[in-house]
Amino acid sequence: MGQQAPLERVFQGINAAKMGHLLIGIDAGGTSTDVRLVWHAKEVGTTHGGRITQNKFEGCNLVRDGQAFSRDHMVFCLRQSLEGIAASHVTCVIGMAGAGRRDAAEQLQQSINAAWRDLPEVPPLDVHVTHDAMIALESAYPSTPGAILIVGTGSLLFGRDTTGQEVR
Helix, strand or coil, rough: CCCCCCCHHHHHHHCCCCCEEEEEEEEEECCEEEEEEEEEEEEEEEEEEEEEEEEEEEEEEEHHHHHHHHHHHHHHHHHHHHHCCCCCCCEEEEECCCCCCCHHHHHHHHHHHHHHHHCCCCCEEEEEEEHHHHHHHHHHCCCCCCCEEEEEECCCCCCCCCCCEEEE
């Protein structure tokens, strides 16, 4: 049995989710921020769902823009994207440029969760922050060795070897 990919661990409990559980993926790059919302439901032993919306916002880079702006921008993107949508619970994975340092990503994750809890009339939210290269790698090579090259506002070669070790 292969090693479980980091983003798979984020969604481990989701298969038991009930109707109204919303999954959000955010790709926050230096130039733009893309937000995708997907419903998740479990019915008679099968999982189904579908993308319901995609939104685009200005870019965000944790190193360039700092913790406070990054937190406020992610909360803004989430609020705007969830407007008019009734969800019982939201799980969100944010892949953000500049979030390569684990301590900085964890600090941002905690501050987004705390800021969200202080808002009125919003569904419960679980946010997980990682760097944008991780979500690109998981999309291209889920749970397997591979490498990706990002060339855009910034550049990065990132991969995972056969032991699951990440390399930059």
